[in-house]
Amino acid sequence: MTLTVLFAAGDAEFAEYLAPLTEAFTQYGLQIDLVTKAMPEAVEYIIYSPASTLRDFTPYTRCKAVLNLWAGVEKIVGNPTLTQPLARMVDPALTRGMVEYVCGHVLRYHLGMDAHITAAPGTWVPQEPPLAPERVVGILGMGELGRACATALAGLGFAVEGWSSQPKQVADVTCHHGREGFDTLLQRAEILVTLLPLTPQTENILDARAFALMPKGAHIINPGRGALIEDDALLAALDDGQIAAATLDVFRIEPLPADHLFWGHPHVTITPHIAATTRAKSASLVVANNIARVESGAELLYQVDTARGY
CATH class of the missing domain: 3.40.50.720 (NAD(P)-binding Rossmann-like Domain)
Incomplete structure (x- = not known):
């Protein structure tokens, strides 16, 4: 038939x-x-x-x-x-692409590679980065993609903690859930990866309150959904140093409008929705x-x- x-x-x-x-x-x-x-x-x-x-x-x-x-x-x-x-x-190929993107940018922030790449000629200021077990990486969203990224990062030795709305168990990952668990993860995450689905409950989940909970100088990686982040709150947190830098792959409007303040911001890296094609x-x-x-x-x-x- x-x-x-x-x-x-x-x-x-x-x-x-x-x-x-x-x-x-x-x-x-x-x-x-x-x-x-x-x-x-x-x-x-x-x-x-x-x-x-x-x-x-x-x-x-x-x-x-x-x-x-x-x-x-x-x-x-x-x-x-x-x-x-x-x-x-x-x-599996989509998942693999996401894992590679997330691990690449986590390692970039973990090792402080941006400072080395942009250093002026003659700059020689050795700084010893912590080893992976000393770095807490938080994953918001423990679905298919979140679990795969968390497992890969744990395999690299990072102290990985994940959050989801419902209880989850992932080997070698400390899992949190609910409102209290959300706050706990934010307070610990030095590098935060957002892989939540976009729902009325998750829209703007990363707002001024959320950024204020994070360790000063934390890093954000968002390959999930643009509207998970309140744009103005992120810009304010970047400008005052609460958030050191952000890598953003997804946006509320795509392509990202040329007049958006993310363009040209010294602490924002923009990628054109390539994390998981x-x-x-x-x-x-x-x-x-x-x-x-x-x-x-x-x-x-x-x-x-x-x-x-x-």
Whole structure:
């Protein structure tokens, strides 16, 4: 039986994904009619990204699942017309990319590399950095990406502490939860990595109060969601030295507007949303596997809890 799969993720993405998806469907023994346009009542699966113009899911009465190509689902999960099961993207390659980004920037701050890179000629001021076990790295968000980054950093010897809204257990990581645990982690984290999903509860979670709780001279790395941070509060904390520096990969508006104060700030590093990009070849295998599972009667992997928003 041939399944009709609507690719609702933009024309550029379709050109990128056509060959990898075709190969992945074949690998999983699926006969797929992959289309960018179809009568809604004929569509059995939708491959989706926020670049799509699809907003009304009501007509897709036969659709068994919507498969998101991004790890984040905040731009679709609140859609009231979405009654079909929604799967977020959990891809080993995406996770690997995030781990490499986070470990790279944690090590950069830990070793004080910025001072060495920007030192004036003739500057020779040796400073011995602490060893990794003497440095507390905090991870906000202990989902798939947070756990992977925490485990990798613990493997490098860092004293890693994580926070999530619900209790979690991760080997070699001190885990906190709830409001009290949130404050405890902030008070200890010399380098803080934000990997929370964006929900009404997490928006602006890093505000003036949060920055004031952190050790003076702490560092922020945000490859999670731009709106987790209150921009003005971060700028104020950077200007008064409470926060020494921040590396930001995500923003409320992307691309980041040219007149934003983050640009040109001496203590802000901007990267263009590159920490965890979805790679077509590996993501196609995740999508094909999930469709094959549903067709065989197994449960959909990585299904989003719409009530929680992730």
